[in-house]
Amino acid sequence: MSDNVVRLFKETTPAPEAPSAAPSAAVAAPAAGTPSVPLWVRSARGVRTMATHERTKTACRAAARHGLYVLGGTRIVARRTWEGRTASRYERLLRAAEAAGNMEAAAEWEERGQRFRQDRHRRRMDLLTAPMDAAKGIAAGAGIGAGGLLLVGIMLAVANKDFTDIAAPTMAVIELVRWIVVIITVTWGPLVTLGPWAALLGLWAVGKHQQAAPQWALPANARGGEGEPITPSIVVLALRNLGIAPLRNAIKEMGDAGASMLGPIRIAGCGVEVDVTLPSGVSTNEVQGRRRKLAENLARHEHEVFITIPQAARTVRLWIADSGALDEPIGPSPLTTDQDLTANYKTGRAPWGQDLRGDAAAISLYQRHLLITGLSNQGKTAALRALALWLALDRTVEFRIADLKGAGDWAMFDGLATVLIQGPTDDHVIEATEMVESGVSEMERRLQAPPGTVFPPLVLLVDEAQVAFMCPVVDGEKRPYGGSKATSRYFMATRKIHNQGRAVNVTLWQGTQDPTDQNLPKLVREGAHTRASLALGTESQARMALGDKAVDGGAAPNLLRPGLDKGTLVVASDGIEIPAGQASITVRTHYIDTETAAQITARAKAMRDGVTTLHVIERDQDRDPLADIATVIADTPRVLTQDVLQRLAVLSEDAYGKWTHADLKRVLDGTGAEPYKSDGRMVVGRDRVARALTNHDTDGSASADG
Numbered sequence: 001m002s003d004n005v006v007r008l009f010k011e012t013t014p015a016p017e018a019p020s021a022a023p024s025a026a027v028a029a030p031a032a033g034t035p036s037v038p039l040w041v042r043s044a045r046g047v048r049t050m051a052t053h054e055r056t057k058t059a060c061r062a063a064a065r066h067g068l069y070v071l072g073g074t075r076i077v078a079r080r081t082w083e084g085r086t087a088s089r090y091e092r093l094l095r096a097a098e099a100a101g102n103m104e105a106a107a108e109w110e111e112r113g114q115r116f117r118q119d120r121h122r123r124r125m126d127l128l129t130a131p132m133d134a135a136k137g138i139a140a141g142a143g144i145g146a147g148g149l150l151l152v153g154i155m156l157a158v159a160n161k162d163f164t165d166i167a168a169p170t171m172a173v174i175e176l177v178r179w180i181v182v183i184i185t186v187t188w189g190p191l192v193t194l195g196p197w198a199a200l201l202g203l204w205a206v207g208k209h210q211q212a213a214p215q216w217a218l219p220a221n222a223r224g225g226e227g228e229p230i231t232p233s234i235v236v237l238a239l240r241n242l243g244i245a246p247l248r249n250a251i252k253e254m255g256d257a258g259a260s261m262l263g264p265i266r267i268a269g270c271g272v273e274v275d276v277t278l279p280s281g282v283s284t285n286e287v288q289g290r291r292r293k294l295a296e297n298l299a300r301h302e303h304e305v306f307i308t309i310p311q312a313a314r315t316v317r318l319w320i321a322d323s324g325a326l327d328e329p330i331g332p333s334p335l336t337t338d339q340d341l342t343a344n345y346k347t348g349r350a351p352w353g354q355d356l357r358g359d360a361a362a363i364s365l366y367q368r369h370l371l372i373t374g375l376s377n378q379g380k381t382a383a384l385r386a387l388a389l390w391l392a393l394d395r396t397v398e399f400r401i402a403d404l405k406g407a408g409d410w411a412m413f414d415g416l417a418t419v420l421i422q423g424p425t426d427d428h429v430i431e432a433t434e435m436v437e438s439g440v441s442e443m444e445r446r447l448q449a450p451p452g453t454v455f456p457p458l459v460l461l462v463d464e465a466q467v468a469f470m471c472p473v474v475d476g477e478k479r480p481y482g483g484s485k486a487t488s489r490y491f492m493a494t495r496k497i498h499n500q501g502r503a504v505n506v507t508l509w510q511g512t513q514d515p516t517d518q519n520l521p522k523l524v525r526e527g528a529h530t531r532a533s534l535a536l537g538t539e540s541q542a543r544m545a546l547g548d549k550a551v552d553g554g555a556a557p558n559l560l561r562p563g564l565d566k567g568t569l570v571v572a573s574d575g576i577e578i579p580a581g582q583a584s585i586t587v588r589t590h591y592i593d594t595e596t597a598a599q600i601t602a603r604a605k606a607m608r609d610g611v612t613t614l615h616v617i618e619r620d621q622d623r624d625p626l627a628d629i630a631t632v633i634a635d636t637p638r639v640l641t642q643d644v645l646q647r648l649a650v651l652s653e654d655a656y657g658k659w660t661h662a663d664l665k666r667v668l669d670g671t672g673a674e675p676y677k678s679d680g681r682m683v684v685g686r687d688r689v690a691r692a693l694t695n696h697d698t699d700g701s702a703s704a705d706g
Contacts, residue, residue: 066204066208068207068212069203069204069207069208069212070200070203070204070207071207071212072206072207072212073202073203073204073205073206073207073208073212074203074207075212076206076207076212077203077206087113087116087117087120090109090110090112090113090116091113092254093105093109093260094106094109094110094113095253095254105260146170149169149170149173150166150169150170152169153165153166153167153168153169153170154166156168156169230265230272230274230298230320231265232259232262232265233259234298235259235262235265235274235276235298235318236251236258236259236261236262237297238294238297238298239251239258239261239276239287239294239297240252240258241293241297242287242290242293242294242297243290243293244282244286244287244290246279246281246282247278247279247282247286247287250279250280250281250282251279261276261277261278261279262274262275262276262277263275263276263277268319268356268357269354269355269356269357269358269359270321270322270325270326270328270356270357270358271304271319271320271321271322271325271356271357272319272320273317273318273319273320273357274317274318274320275310275312275315275316275317275318276315276316276317276318277312277314277315278314278315278316279314280314282314283314284309284314284315284316285552287307287316288307288309288316288554291305291307291556291559294307294318298320299323300320300321300323302559303326303559303560303561303564303565304320304321304323304325304326305318305319305320305321306318306319306356306554306556306586307554308553308554308579308582308583308584309552309553309554309582309583310579310580310582311580317582319356321356326356326565326588327564330353330354330588330590331354331590332590333351333353333386333590333591333592334351335351335386335389335390335393335590335592335600336592336596336600339603341393342393342394342607343390343391343392343393343394343397344394345365345366345391345394345396345397345457345505346366347366348364348390348394349362349363349364349575350362350363350364350365350386350387350390350391351390351590352383352386352387352576352587352589352590353567353569353587353588353589353590354587354588355585355586355587355588356586356588361571361576361577361585361587361588362576362577363387363530363571363573363575363576364575364576365387365391365507365530365575366575367502367503367505367507367529368502368507368529368530368573368575369497369498369501369502369507369508369509369527369528369529369530370384370387370507370508370509370510370528370529370530370532371509371510371511371512371524371525371528371530371531371532371545372384372509372510372511372512372532372533372534372569373511373512373513373514373515373520373531373532373533373534373536373541373544373545374513374514374533374534374535374536374545374557374569375513375514375534375535375536375537375562376513376514377563377566378534378535378562378563378565378566378567379534379566379567379589379591380511380513380534381405381409381463381511382567382589382591382592383532383534383567383569383589384461384463384509384511385409385410385592385597386589386590386592387509388401388413388459388461388509389592389597389600389601389604391457391459392413392416392600392601392604393600393603393604393607394457395604395607395608396456396457397456397457397458397459398417398418398456398457398458398459399413399416399417399418399419399459399461400417400418400419400435400438400439400458400459400460400461401413401417401419401420401421401461401462401463402419402421402428402431402432402435402436402461402462402463402468403420403421403422403423403463403464404421404423404424404428404429404432404462404463404464404465404467404468405424405463405464405467406422406423406424406428408422408594409463409594410422410463412594412597412598412600412601413601413613414613415601415605415611415613415666416601416604416605416608416611416613417611417613418611418612418613418614419435419438419613419614419615420613420614420615421435421615422615424464424467426471426472426473426481429467429468429471429473429481429482429490430471430473430481432462432468432490433468433481433489433490433493435460436460436462436490436493436494436497436508437489437493439458439460439493439497439501439506439508440493440496440497442458442506443496443497443500443501443504443506446504446505446506447500447503447504449504455504455505455506456505457505457507458505458506458507459507459508459509460497460506460507460508460509461508461509461510462508462509462510462511463510463511464511464512464513465510465511465512465520466512466513466514466515466519466520468481468482468490469482469483469484469490469491469512469518469519469520469521469524470482470518470519471490475489484517484518484521484523484524491521491524494508494510494524494527495523495524495527498523498524498527498528499527502529510524510528514536514537514541515536515541515544515545516541516544517544520544522544525544525545525547526547529573529574529575530571530572530573530575530576531545531546531547531550531571531572531573532545532546532569532570532571532572532573532587533545533546533557533569533570534557534560534565534566534567534568534569535557535558535560535561535562535563535565535568536557536558536560537558538558539551539556539558541558542555542556542557542558542570545557546570546572546584547572549572549583550570550572550583550584552583553582553583553584554582554583554584555570555572555583555584556570557569557570567588567589567590567591568586568587568588568589569586569587569588569589570584570585570586570587571584571585571586571587572584609670610666610669610670611666612625612666612667613663613666614655615658615659615663623652623655624696625655625656625667626667626668626671626673626689626692626693626696627693628648628652628655628656629644629648629664629667629668629684629689630686630689630690630693632644632647632648633647633684633686633689634686636686637685637686637687638678638683638684638685638686639683639684639686640681640682640683640684641661641664641675641682641683641684642661644664644684645659645660645661645664648664661682664684668684668689668692671689671692671695671696672688672691672692672695673685673688673689673691673692674688
């Protein structure tokens, strides 16, 4: 057997040509001992290459697609014809209404189906008598027609005085019938030939319009690509393929009317919104738990689909973004475009950004404690600062700020805030704690004021508050500054302000990273009226940031994309307009860079008479900088500014040890005792300071009496 195969192979293999005297360099002779490749092997390789080529695949897909269009169109036309001739449509819609629990709609469809059956029965009964009625009609019509032609002929003969014209109308009709028969005879053959092709073309057109072919046969731009418009059928198909058996079975029972679960699809900003009423046996949290799969079924990324729970029972609200729309930046903040914009703490709303619909998202800050959380470098400080920049345009608001990162993000508030602490060390935490405690003292003073007293707003702002909660330092009485126990100074100060501060316009704003029970205690989290979160790592962190109610209602900052969704916040607050039935709203905040923020604070400073910013807290006693300046220069008519700074540092290292010429100038600006040049050097005049101090004391007494 093997010998025959070898012999046959030799006979069918062509002999190699003799090598030429000067072989081409491009054609090298096979190396000694290297077997030549048989022709049938090369042919098989060529066939395989041709069969697997992309053009071949595309051609095969196209042929299969257009053939399946015809089959799919036939199925669609047959189903339409069947539904038009029977009551199956009404039965299907009746089952869909029953599955959705809508008994009123079910009763209406049952009534419509009954009317259809009655009309169909009447038409069938009419068909039984139709032949006799048709025969009578034809006979009567023929008689009337013949009589009419005869009457026309008689009139024509009388008019022409020719007896033969009596038959002229009848002969004309006969000739017309003959020509009709001739025309039909001539055209019948082509009609019979072209008719089936025209029918196939019509079926193909129906199938192509409905994309009635498997996904693998469709062209690339029609196989569920990104950006596909959202239609009821796409939403129903996405829900059916979620892997929830009761939902899938209910949709199958509804047939193609699964869209009866859907409310109207509404344009909502850079996407669409639709309410889905789930069939009995399917819970809303089952759909929420499959957000990624639902998004992929809708040809979207996970972050482009949001699932919330409206007020209606067994209903989920889907917001589906246009593909790629959420990656586009939003417009600039009104704070940067409107140079005349002002703020009103009580009645105004801060322009924070846009919601997913593209509408402006504005939030009220009136008597609301604020907490913003998120992973590092997600825009927390920028989001917090945007609110402070707007509120700074209300000249009645006082800021006391502690930035425990110390990177200069709040430096533009120097000369605007009465206290500005910047730095990450334990000493800065101590100062921040004492700043908050001073807010507690002010709150208690206000609480003891006569009823009806109106107090200016005081905002205590601590950025990177987790540094304060994690501080291990203890004071002289062995009380820790950080922690979450009743002995913790920072924790207890924040709790006191949360409990009673809002009643006298003392509010606390905090920004913190990566919330845990250690760096953001539960009582502090729950004391904030406005809670907002940027991207987080886990659902448990989302619950810490926003609370169980918001997360159970669909809030999911843990599903935001770190780095890609910078500045996107999930907000739970009664200070911002949230759609009815939802517990939170997603806001894409405006970004205001540091240089622009400095320009805004410059406008805010121009609205004020001048603010002295303290960079350290006076721990020993409450100090009056102007009085201390008067004290240290009381023995000399004029003192160099550098000497004034040195004397102040000696008087109180804690209060004035880090003062600069700018600090001294800020204290004296607007008092009439500003530094001036004498003999080419800047000095402070004793008499001027004394007059300024007298005026200051008089104003303070008048204010106290008022």
